Each structure stands twice: as C-alpha cells, then as structure tokens.
Amino acid sequence: MRVPRFSRAKESGEADRRNADQRQNHSFLTATRDEWIEGSESMSLLTSLLALRRDARLLKIPPYLSALCILVGIGWLLVLPLQEYSRNTYVSENALLPGQVHTYFTGSEHNIFRAYRHEVAELVHQPLEGRNQRLAEILRSSGLKVATQNYEYSASGRTISGQNVYAILQGPRADATEAIVLIAAWRNMDGEINHSGVALVLTLARYFKRWSLWSKDIIFLIAGDSTAGPQAWVDAYHDSHSPASIEPLSIKSGALQGAVAIDYPAGPWGHRFDKLHIVYDGINGQLPNLDLFNTAVSIASGQMGIGCTLQRMWKHDDSYQERLQTMLRGMISQGLGHASGPHSSFIPYHVDAITLQTVGDGWHDEMSLGRTVESLFRSLNNLLEHLHQSFFFYLLMQANRFVSIGTYLPSAMLIAVNFTITSIALWVQSGRPAKPPSPVSTDTEPSEAPKMTAVEKDDMVALIPEQSLAIIERELFLPLAFVGSAHFLGLLPLYIFNNTSESSLTLAFHITTFLALLLPHLTAFALSLSPHRPSAQETTLIQCLSLLLLGMFLSALATLNFSLAFLVGILATPLTFVRPTSSRPLAGLQTLLLIAVNPLVVTTLATSYWAGGDVSQLKTVLVAAAEGWHVWGLWTQVVVWLVWWPAWFAESVVVAGSLFGEPSEAKSDKA
Template sequence: MALKSAIRNLGNNPHLVFVRLPNLLSFLCIVVGVVWLLLLPLNEYSRQTYISENALLPGQVHAYFTGSEQNIFRGYKKELEGLLNDGKARGDQKDEAEVTAAVSDKLQSILQAAGLKVATQKYEYTSAGITHQGENTYAIIHAPRGDATEAIVLVAPWLTADDELNLNGVTLALTLARYFKRWSLWSKDIIFLITPDSKTGTQAWIDAYHDMHPASVQPLPLKSGALQGALVIEYPFDHRFQTLHIVYDGVNGQLPNLDLFNTAVAIAGGQMGIGANLQEMWGHDDSYEHRLQTMFRGMTKQGLGYATGAHSSFMPYHIDAITLQTKGEGWEDEMALGRTIESLCRSLNNLLEHLHQSFFFYLLMQSNRFVSIGTYLPSAMLIAGNFTIMAIALWIRTGYYPESKPSANPKNEKAPTEGKEKPNTISIAERHLALPLSLVVGLHLLGLVPLWVFNNVFHQYFTTTTYIFVAVDIVLPLFLAAILSNGLGLSKPIIPQQYHLIKSFSLLLLGLSLSTLATLNFSLSFMIGLLCAPLSFISRLRGSAPFRLATSSLGLVLLNLLSPPTVLLGVCWYMGVSVEAVLTQAAFGWDVWVPTKDGFCFKYIIQGYDTCALIAKAHNITEADIERFNKNTWVWLGCRQLYQGDFICLSAGKPPMPMALPQATCGPQVPGTTRPAKWADLAGMNPCAASKCCAFWGQCGSSDLHCQNYRAPPAGPTATVKGATEAPKSKTTGNTKATGAKQPTTTGTGAKPASNSNSNSNSNSKSKSKSRSTTTTVKATKITTTKKSTTTKAKAAPEPSVSQYPWTAPWEITLYSNKGCEGDYYHLEGYNKEFLDGEGCLALHGGLNSKFTDTGVTCKWWTDDSFTWSSCDASKLEKPQSWILKGGFCSAFSKKDCDCFDGVTQYYKPEGCHNRTGIDTPNFAALQCSINGA
C-alpha cells in the first residue's frame, strides 16, 4: 500500500515527475559516468595485455642483423650524408629540387644494387593555400615462398613527425632491404617506402596503392598484394638511444589491432631488452596517477583525431601500423633497432590471415595494461544517456498542462473520503511541432557554414576567422532569443511549450549522436558529452526581473565559454600553440584524409577468411548492398566467389582499378596501367596479339579458359580480349596445314577473327559452302595454305558455361633445384578437376606448352631469380630437391609415360615447402595432377 500511495503522490505532483526527477537522474548519469572512467586504471577494472593471434610467435626466432651489417649501415649513411651536405661543403647555392633528385637517384641505385625492384612516385596536395609536394621512392622484395598476394610495409620518412631529419632511419631501412633480400624465408612481399615527410608522402602512396588518389598524385608503377601491416622507423639523432616510443594513434580515433602493439612490446622488452614507452610517459612507475595520465593522453589524441605519424595514413584502409621512435640516451644502437624490426617482420610473416583476433577498440594505460571496449564504453553511454532522459522528460511535459484548482468546495458537495482517489490535476495538450522542428534542423544545417569557410580560406586568415565566429556565436543566440520571445514584428512570440520542444529535440539528437559516436570514437563522445552537460540543466527562470537578468547573463557566459570556437582558443592558449597551426592541420586532414571525395567508392581488399556476410556485418551494410555496389567492379562474380586480394566496393561510387599482378602481360592488371577515361574501355587495355585472348589473370592464350568470359564485369567490358577483336564466331571441320606467323582472313581453323560487324554477319549466314582442293598464296604475308575438301558452317560464339573445365582456382606445383624451395624451378598449373586419362600425363621434357593448352595446363622453367622464364624443355633438371604443391594433388612418375608398373610412383597432397627425402620418387620424369585428386 505504501508503494501504491507513493506512485499516486507522484502522479499528483507534475513538477516532481517532469522537472525534479529527470534532473536528478541526469545528474546521477553524469556523475556515475565520470566516476566509472576514473576507476578504469585500477587493477580490478583493467587487464594485462596478451597475444591473441598464436601465429605471431613474438620473440621465438633468432635475429641475425648484426656484425657486418653495421659496416653496410655506416657506408650507406656516409653516402647519403655526402649528398645532403654536398651543396654546403662546396659553398654553392644548389637548388633544392636538384638535391632531392640526386638523393632519389642514390636511393634507387642502392636498392637496385641490392636486387630489389624500385619505383618512384611524385605527388602534390594543396590545402589551406599551402602546396605539399614531393617524390616517394619504394622497392619491393617478392617473397620466395609466396604468390604476391600479401605484403608488409616498412616506412622510413626523411622527416619525422616532429620535423627532424631521419637520416639514421632511412639508412637503417636501406640496410634492412639489402639484408632481407638475402633471406629466402619470406612468405609475404616486403615493401620499403621512403617518403619526404611523415604525412603527405605516406598518404599519397597508400592512396595510390588502393587507386584512391586524386589527379595530382601519380599512380604506382609497382604493386604487391594486400597489405598485412606496416612499421615506421624514426631514428632522428646520431647517438645511441635508451627506449622505444611506440606510437599507435590513427586518424579519426582509429587504432591498430592490439596484437601488433603487444608484439612490438614483447619483442622489444622480452627479446631485445629495450624498454617500451607510450604517450610520452618516460618515467612511468605503474602507479594510479601515471596510469590515469597515460589514459587521458591517449583519449585526447583519439578524440582530436589527427595523424600522429606516418603510420596513421594506413588506418583508414584497415592496415594495422605503428611507429617506432627512438628516445633518450642509452647504450642501444641501430643494430638493436634493426634486430627488433627483423623480429617484428618475422612475426608478421608468420600470419596466415589478417590480424583480427585481438581488440580494435581499447584504452592503454601502460605498455602491458589495457581496458577493452566492454569495460570503458558504459562511461560515455551514461553521459549520452543523460541527454536522452532530459529529452524524453521534456517531450512528455509538453503533452500535458496543469488544471486550475477550485478555490473552495461548494457547500452542497461532500468532501471526498480518505479512501477515494483525488482527481488528476493534469490534462492532455496539443503539441505545436512545426516551428521547433524547423528551427532545430535549420540551426544544425547552419553548422555547414564554418565547415565550408575553414576549408576554403588560406591559412593566414584562420585566426581572424576564428574571432569572427566567436563574435557570431555571441550575437546570434541573443538575436534569435529576441525574435522568439518578442516577435519583433517578424513572427508571433512562441509559447513555453515550443521552448521545451526545441530543447527536447536538440537534446534527443545530441544523445543519439553521442551514443552512436561512442562505439566508434569513445574519447570524442566522452569529451563532447562533458562539454555539453550543462545544456541539460539550463532552463527558463522565474522570479524578479533583476534576478532573471543576472542568472541569464551568467548562463550566457557559461554557454559561450563552452562553444567550439572558445574551447579552441582556450586549448591553444593552454598548449602554447597558434590557432593557425591547429586549423591548418585540421584543414589538411579534411583535404587529404578523405579517400572518397573524388567520387570513388570505399574500397576494401578481400582477405583470405572473408565472406560477404562477415564483410557486411563489419561495415553495417547488407549482402545485397555489396552486390549492388559492385555491379561495375572488375571481375566481380558475386558473393558466392570471393578471391583474396581482389578489390571490391563497400559504398556507392566509381569502382577501383583491379590490383596489378606482377606476372600479368595483358589486360588492366599489368603493373603501371592507369585508369582509362571510359570505364567501358578497361578490358581493351594492353591487348594480346591477334588470334589470342587475354584471360582475367593477365596471360594471353587461345584456349577456352582464355577466350570465355569467366570473370567479366557486367557493365560493358569483358575480361576476355582477343587482340583488338572478339573471339572467333565460326569453326571449320577438316584438315588444315599452315605455315607462317599470320593466317589470312578466311573461314577456317586458325583464321584471324573478324570484327564485330563481320562476325555478326557471318553468324547470321545459314548457307553451307563446299570447296575443292585449292592452293592460296598471299604475297603480302608470304603464307601458303593447302586445304582438302572441307565443309564450313557458321556458328555463334560459345557460351561461357560450355567450357570443358569450368574455371576454379588452379592446382599449382613448383619444383625447385635446391632444398628449402630455392633456386631455379619448374612451375606447372592447371584447371582440370580430375586426372585426365592419356592426355593427362605431363612429361617435364615432353614438349609441354609454356602457354595455356586446351586443358588449362602450363609449364614454365624460371631462372635468374624468377626474372626469366622459358619452356620446361630448356631445363635438364630431373631430380628436384624441394617443391610446393597448392590447390590440388599430384602423382610423380619416374617414367615419361606415367607408367606406375614399370617405374616408381608417389602421390602428393598440398603442403608447404617439402624437401626431398629417401622415400620420394627418385626422379620426376612426369606428373599427373588435378584439383580433386581423382
């Protein structure tokens, strides 16, 4: 009964229900949210870091980067120092562009001498009236045990994030490139990138790598596969260092996978004995105060969302990256840093798939202690929830108004007895929504004005523009308040209900936005929520005129102190930086970090474990959206067939260029191919010679596998290009012998295919032609053709579904001359699903075609460190010492005729590098392989 009576009393007290109770709940949400955050550094709420991805195995390998490599380092450093100081030493005025060109040439010569493929890229950005331009130099080590589908990036900018010369960092990268090239253990390509600075150069390169660059940035002539991770080296001084400072903050609050950070800490501290710091906390003693300070510093950088180094440019493309900065004076030298990077690369080299096991949302408070999103998220949600509570209370309040109470009971009425309920003192009121909704939407759209202004004025006017907006923020609310309260002849004064509706809509929108933002950028949501907290409790005051004037003035001052321009000025004053510098950095981020501003879609690289369902869930879209976004994407087969390393769209926009394939000789995936002016012309780029077709994997041939549209984009272009024409439309039965390099334009086997119009006319012809034995001489081409009686019948081009062996991933086997899968090698691959009787016997020295045959089997002999190939008959190797089998099964025969009775036969399944043992077939005279192994 007591509870029922209390509820009844609440219903009879509207002021308590609609004003006091919501204010109390909102205040409690704010207090609990702040206290929750302050509790996070305690051991009870934080956890020790750990490695989730077992394949990383940090510190489990021995690093050999030492000894003579230090002499190489010193030699490279002396050469680079000589170029940088050349102008000063000679006393002449050497042009900066000339020095840059000389340094770039030297970098290229060093990398080429080490055996790497080298390329350069020029770029230019303009932001806030400032032009950023330079030239990137990069080189690629192709993995001896990989297939160019995955890569690791090592970045060494000439200028660090603090604008210091990074000579030692660049030199160390060159030394590591020479050192890594001599190892055959890499299963992923390694890319060495040297940029002019830590922001523009890296951003230009990574944008061009994913074909998201503007016209002012050159495309990349060399590419590799999907980037699995990136490490940035910063060593800006000549003396030895004491600790490594690991920088991990990305743009817009993005963070790398926690496993990458933990691996760097484990290797530096556990294996190399080098201390690891974060957030510039040099004397961290693991106390509560230092943990809290470290967490606040990380939250500040995450909330501001600016780039903290070259690694930040990789984050928007879902590439985990960190920067290793050397700090202090100690006894660690460049060799210790090199061994740390070597061990890190070895760990990344072990990965079987992209890092995904550990956290992407976390707060670090020590190098070995963190808080996950499930623990810290409630603090921001509570602060965002207070706005929602107040918005709902105001909405309910505007639907009711109190009834006037009678002055006294009439004499002829009896007073109500104690047991009966009193009549309700509130009634339902009609809400007037037009003005509040229009005002809230209009004021929010007004926020686009400063966004446009600050991104379209020159940097020297930023400070003046900021003070102008401060003045506008003071005057505009007063002007609007005067119009809404008094009308001033422009409109009728609004009623109190509309005031409450305006505030309700504003708080509701704020609460919803902060709740959503908290899941993406917790720190920014928390900071905005705290700054906006007073808005929940500011309301119209009652009382005498002097009291209202004083309190209103105080509230106006408080609101202006919390406005964005005033907060910006206060933070700049406290940090000792200029407003111009901060806004220039913000404008650069808006102009450069937005990858889709030129109309391109948001590009995603398919990983080995991806499905459309997983991709859609991770990016808050549907599988139907993915199908719709990729209607025009090159080689899109739908969600049923995804291939690792392919580019797909996860938003509307222009589709990306397909990823370049290192061995492609035709089609748009030839390295260095630029985007065509018309997307429909994509398939016709880099065409094959006449009578050959370009398959989607970038090789020319004449088989069905090459000449049928297995992976063609639906919008216009096809993946099959036969020279400059289409596939043949006719077929001849009979015996034909021809000599020469080119066939005459006649109907028959081997004839040059007709153009589109001719092909269509031939296909429409229903007549049959008979001819006698004839001899035709074509003087222009000196070709003589002798034919017997033949019967020719025009036929339509074959449909893609009628191929003898529908396309799938091929079986591949690589046979090496040396153990450890090194040296010269045979490479065979095919698309037959089952073992082929008779024609399925593949004799290594039996005239196997180095181009694709009708069964889709090819054999090549690679030499000169995989730079030169010829037919398999050119090799005398009969006893391979090691081999790798992928995607199928093979039987090895000691006899060329695949006779399992007169010779030795061994059956092999897919595995990694297999070194020859005593039980293996003594010599590989022939093979029989298939995808299914039957």
C-alpha cells in the same frame, strides 16, 4: 408418542441442506466482497497513477538522474587505472610467436648502415628529384623492383607536394597475395631529417633480400613526409586516390597485412637511444590490432632488452597517477583524430600499423633497433590470416596494461544517456497544461469544482479530474525547423575553416568566434519581435529535440571513437541544466556558462593551455585541422560543427530569450 424413524431422517437431511446452502451463500458473499475490495484497490491504484502524471514532483527527478549519470560516468573512467579494472596485455594470435627466432642483423651490416647514413646526409641539400633518384639507385642495387610516386595536395591556400620512393621484395615463398610495409619518412612528425631511419630501411632492404624464408612480399617505402606522403601512397595502393593530384602506383603487391614505420632522427654521426616510443594512434581515433602492439613490446623489451613507452610518458613508474595520465593522453590523441605518424594513414584501410620512435640517451644503437624490426617482421611473416584475434578498441595504461571496450564503454554511454533523460523529461513537460489542476476540496462550490471524467475498468468506475487526463497538442513545426536550421548552419564554419587561406585563417577564426557568441542573442531578439513569437511549449521542444539529437549522436559515436564522444559529452554537460528563466541575473550566469563551453572558446583555451600561453599556436592548430580534412579525411570537425555546436546554439538561444521577456503562452493553453 414416538416419532417414526423415517421422519427423523427426513428432518436431518433438510437441516443438512440448509447448512450447505448457508455455507454456499457465505462463500459467495465472501468471494464477492474480496472481488469488490480487489477492484477498489485496482481502481485506487489506477487513479493514483493517472494523478501522478500531473504531479509536479515527477519532473524534479530527471535533473538529479542526469547529474548522477554524469558523476557515475566520470567516476567509472577514473577507476579504470586501478589494478582490479585493467588487465595485463597478451598476444592472442599464437602464430606470431614473438621473440622466438634468432636474429642475425649484426656484424658487417653495421658498416653498411653507417655508409648508408653518410649517403643520406649528403642527400639532405640535394633537390627532390636528385635525392629520390639516388635512393632509388640504392634500392635497385639490392635487386628490388623500384618506382616513384608524385603527389600534391591543396589545403589552406598552400600546396603540399612531394615524391615517394618505394621498392618491392618478392618473397621467395610468396605468391604476391600478401605484403608487409616498412616505412621511413624523409622528415619525421617534428620536421627533423630522419637520417638513421632512412639509412636503416636501406640497410634492411639489402639484408632481407639475402633471406629465402619470406612467405610475404616486403615493401620498402621512403615517404616524402610523415603525413601526406604515406597517405598518398596508401590511397593509390587501394585505388582510392584522386588522379588529378596523386600519381597512381606503377607496381603493386598483394593485400597489406601490416606496416611498421621507423622514426630515428639521429644526425649523420648517429646517436644511441634509451627507449622505444611506440606510436599507435590512427586517424579518427582508429587503432591497430592490439596483437601488433603487444608483439612489438614483447620483442623489444623481452628479446632485445629495450624499454618501451607510449603517449610521451618517458618515465612511467606504474602508479595510479601515471596510468591515469597515460590513459587521458591517449584519449585526447584519439579524440583529436589527427595523424600521429606515418603509420596512421594505413589504419583506415584495416592495415595494422605502428611507428617505432627512438627517445632518450642510452646504450642501445641502430643494430638493436634493426634486430627488433627483423624479429617483428619474422613474426608478421608467420601470419596465416589478417590479425583479428585481439582487440581493436582499447585504452592503454602503460606498455603492459590495457582496458578493453567492454569495460570502458559504459562511461561514455552514461554521459550520452544524461542528455536523453533530460530530453524525455522536456517532452513530458511540453505536453502538460500550463496550469496544474487544483485539488478537490469539500468547501469548493459545485460551480467551481473541477470537471471529472469517469474511467471504467472491470465494471468499476473511477472519477478522475479531467485536467489530469488532458493532453496538450504539441506544436512541432517551429522547433523542428529551428533545430534543423541550426544543424545546417554548422556547415558554414565547417566550410570556412577548411577552405580559408593560411594567412587569413586566424582572422577568420576570431571573426567567427565573435559572430558565434553574438548570434544566439540576435536570434532570440529577432524571435521576440516576430509576430510568431515562440511559446513556452515551443521553447521547451527546441531544448528537447536538440538534446535528443545530441544524445543519439554521442551514443553512436562512442562505439566508433569513444574518446571523442566522451570529451564532447563532458564539455556539453552544462547544456543539460540550463533553462529559460524570468530571473535576469540567473539568465546572465547561464549565458556566461554557455560562452565558456562554446566550441570556439574551448579550442582557444585548450590551445593556449597546451602551448603554454602562446596564442600564435592557434594558427598551427587551424592549419593542421584543414590539412587533416583535405589529406587524411579527418571528421573531428564534423562532430564539432554538426553535432556539438548546433546543440550549443539551440540552448543559447533559449537562454538568451529570457533576457528579452517571457515567451508567449498563446499556444500553451490549447488542449
């Protein structure tokens, strides 16, 4: 029997529809299964991440990470002297044109210089006013406007007083809007009479007056000493002085574009020198524009044939060791922040300045130095604007090799970051329950099984142990009050050392050292007896907050004074690794380590080392620090007493608390 054609077509269509429905159902089931698998994997990942919060292994990583940051930071600094990580110096400001002019300071000027040098030698034993009156007459005879300035400072119970003599040469092509300063202190930084330096300034004043090419005024300053005198003069020049102790200037010129100081302490009969020692460190680690330093080196070595050195490296063979030693000496000088010459007082006012100091025995004489100064002033005379092209932050390896801030800054930042990493780890630790959750076992009784919490995501539900999600309330009042009090407590030694008389300064230092070493133990003992004894969580938070502030301060300081931030960071690195412990021997070892890195102990050991074991030099250091505070505005003491010492004190109290029993856990069990 034949089946009609339309019946076979109908059956074929129904079969196709059934196959299509089956394929659609299969696709739907496959997609549903894939979505379910993906959701299960997502919930599994979420469960793992939430459980990881309570993994004890997580807090074992930060100490190693902090140690890695310290090692990399130190290693970063040690590779800088290599050829691949430093650069040759160069002059960025094309207008300077160093060594491109012919100098004429020679011939008859030599006789004038020798006459002035004998004049200076005769003034050595004259009273202050008579001496300065004669110097003023010599400058006035050269056709210059002359004035004097009296100053007086009080530091460590002693009075620092003197008188500056200065004269202004009005540039024939100038409009009294810009000026350059030539300085010669009566006594140099070593306390020697600057015979040839003063005589050379007097000679150059007479010589410069004869030229009509100056487009800037030139100020000749003969300061009473190398530190207080220039500081008083530049403060009064910018109207930032105290009228009670510093006399205002009767005559002024325009904005200061640069300053050069001459340190040539040859005797009355003169002395030939071998090299020029260029001193460039400013107060609080500030530096002049690198173009000024490079211009002086280019003129002295390239045009005059005078070798240049820096950081008291008299013989530099350009080896790795010599470069590293030069860089470290520069870092120590910048870290201390003291005035290294008459030029240092000008740099805080954004006046680029250097000191040219003669060293050694050679064949160069005062005429070579005079032509160097003449050529340097001719270069500064070409400037159309303030020096700004080159670097203000740098480390010098030698006279022709340097490293810029972008290369060396990460080393100090890594040291500071290690404190921040440890602080974050302590913060996480302070928010965890005292007892970690026990894992779920198949043999656990229902009544003993940990409580579970349902976590929903994308219509999926995961069961997480409730303790894994628990957040412990942090008690912040006591840690904040303690850390804040520690920083305010640092104001006491800051005031004592800057205001104690010179005769009692050494005794005050030793008493403060004894009390500073004893105070953490007394504080820990008093807290152990108090009704509100710090809990383990509060102890952890004290460490957390102190290290957090230390890391923040050092990170900010590194951009202003890299050397000070790096040195303090290295000396404070043990604070990262000390912890309260139930082991008394370990607590004792940590206490000894903290005593070794106490700021006062470090000061004593460093002074003894640099002075060759002469403990009497400690008084000299303390007097210089107090003088720096009152005269130069030195803030190295602020970093030591308000940044480094509070962090040391907080860590020492935490470790000393281990010697007086375990901290209370009363507050640590709060959920």
